Amino acid sequence: MLEFKNVTKQYRSGMFGTHLTKAVDDVSFCVGENERLGLLGESGCGKSTIAQLAMKLLKPSKGSIEYNGKNIKHMSRSEMKNYRKNVQIIFQNPQQVFNPRMKFRETISEPVRIYNLASSPEEEKKIISEHMEMFGLPEELFDRYPQEISGGQAQRIAIMRILMLKPEIIIADEPTTMLDVSVQAQILELLKEVMDKNNITLIFVSHDLDVVRAMCKRIMVIKDGQVVEQGSVDDIFDRPENEYTRMLVDSLKE
Amino acid sequence: MKKGIKSRFFSRRRSLFTIGIICSVIIAFFTIIGPFIWNADPTATDYANQCLPPSGEHWFGTDNNGRDVFTRVISGAHLSIGVALAVVGIGAAIGITVGIVAGFAGGAVDTILMRIVEIMLSFPGIIFALAVLGTLGNGTEHQIIALAAVRWAHYARLVRIETISVMNSEYLPASRAIGNSKLRIVFRYILPNIIGRVIVIATLSIGPVILAGASLSYLGLGAQIPSPEWGLMINGGKEYIRQAPWITVAPGIAAVFTAFSFNLLGEGIGDLIDPRLKEKAEVD
Numbered sequence: 001m002l003e004f005k006n007v008t009k010q011y012r013s014g015m016f017g018t019h020l021t022k023a024v025d026d027v028s029f030c031v032g033e034n035e036r037l038g039l040l041g042e043s044g045c046g047k048s049t050i051a052q053l054a055m056k057l058l059k060p061s062k063g064s065i066e067y068n069g070k071n072i073k074h075m076s077r078s079e080m081k082n083y084r085k086n087v088q089i090i091f092q093n094p095q096q097v098f099n100p101r102m103k104f105r106e107t108i109s110e111p112v113r114i115y116n117l118a119s120s121p122e123e124e125k126k127i128i129s130e131h132m133e134m135f136g137l138p139e140e141l142f143d144r145y146p147q148e149i150s151g152g153q154a155q156r157i158a159i160m161r162i163l164m165l166k167p168e169i170i171i172a173d174e175p176t177t178m179l180d181v182s183v184q185a186q187i188l189e190l191l192k193e194v195m196d197k198n199n200i201t202l203i204f205v206s207h208d209l210d211v212v213r214a215m216c217k218r219i220m221v222i223k224d225g226q227v228v229e230q231g232s233v234d235d236i237f238d239r240p241e242n243e244y245t246r247m248l249v250d251s252l253k254e
Numbered sequence: 255m256k257k258g259i260k261s262r263f264f265s266r267r268r269s270l271f272t273i274g275i276i277c278s279v280i281i282a283f284f285t286i287i288g289p290f291i292w293n294a295d296p297t298a299t300d301y302a303n304q305c306l307p308p309s310g311e312h313w314f315g316t317d318n319n320g321r322d323v324f325t326r327v328i329s330g331a332h333l334s335i336g337v338a339l340a341v342v343g344i345g346a347a348i349g350i351t352v353g354i355v356a357g358f359a360g361g362a363v364d365t366i367l368m369r370i371v372e373i374m375l376s377f378p379g380i381i382f383a384l385a386v387l388g389t390l391g392n393g394t395e396h397q398i399i400a401l402a403a404v405r406w407a408h409y410a411r412l413v414r415i416e417t418i419s420v421m422n423s424e425y426l427p428a429s430r431a432i433g434n435s436k437l438r439i440v441f442r443y444i445l446p447n448i449i450g451r452v453i454v455i456a457t458l459s460i461g462p463v464i465l466a467g468a469s470l471s472y473l474g475l476g477a478q479i480p481s482p483e484w485g486l487m488i489n490g491g492k493e494y495i496r497q498a499p500w501i502t503v504a505p506g507i508a509a510v511f512t513a514f515s516f517n518l519l520g521e522g523i524g525d526l527i528d529p530r531l532k533e534k535a536e537v538d
Binding site: 052055057081084085088089091093096097098099100101102106110111114115161162 | 423424425427428429430431432433434435442443446447
């Protein structure tokens, strides 16, 4: 469904922009229906850049990103809208990703309005309150601003908001890193449940081996923007071939 | 957690805001209703009563032409404040538009717009205003255009920086990822997050603009003698400052008081509009 073909993203740096830094270097991979792919790597390795490239928040310097065989770079406005409806992202810091000047009432209704999911205000209300209930979110949150709720609640809202779109692929970019340990497990459990129930493909970006193992079936290990090893969870954990992967796995086993 | 209404109202910042509101209401009262109550002709001369000190009859005394200073301050208010409000309003409208376009579009558009802004800012403001007035001719409308032509660049630069800081926030990519249109991002994401600062800066600049307008009037551009413009009055009375300081002091205090009130008002509005600022305010 979603395919990266030799994608490279480089930044110019230095005084005259002569120095090129490769954040993502010749990365190729493909995710199919109902797949669970983990992108594993330490911070700064380029895994978040991959997530942003997939969301077209950044443009690749080389290579192409294709959705059902169509390059997202060449998509028309309506195709892009369809793409965004089907490929969604959960960000790392739930308390920073919502407009601090917008109450949740409006923030939550955004996807419903943008994608015309409801034909009337009553239907919109119904869709939203159904989802709120499903996610155990009280309706009093409607009148709150993002800075007035907890990180766990904010992340629940973030997941709920994109779930209303019924996407095919969800990219989770370190969705639990900024949360309290006690909340992390809840959010992961919720995410897993949601994925299974709706047959959603998950691309899970994390530096946490344990979490990736719990969430994913296939793992890509990334270092310095390059894919150093990929394979099934068992292969990576039991028979790591790459030295860097072995080091990561060993550090966990200790 | 929840503080009583009383302590909220009397917290230091809020009480300053309250003072700002009260002062602004007083100013609005004198500016709008004042001329109907004290409706003597502000330009009527009375050479028998030159340079009289403040008294029950002449609250702020009389000037070198025997005109009542209080009447002149009151009837001049709408001119001085009106010009300043118009200048700030027009300047802010242009500045916000240019600043958001530059910050949002980035790249070549940003570079071109910001070079223009820098050129504008590199002129001494008053010289540029003089050049504009020299081209357009005298008059209050032209004085507004001249001052706004200088002011907008200041706002544009501020708005651009604020816009870029919103662009670099985490919620902006998130808003794009969910599929918001550019127009909606500008009006529902960028504008609400920068408007607090802009209003504060705009209100804070009303005082200096009043003084800039007065400077132009002094140079014979803008308001003309004998109209009771504050700057014109200050400059007209400066030769008598030893014998009759009230001629200059009264309009001077009026201008400073106005600037002070708008400052308090501006900061208070900024707190109200921006919940992040409000949170900080409640901490101290």
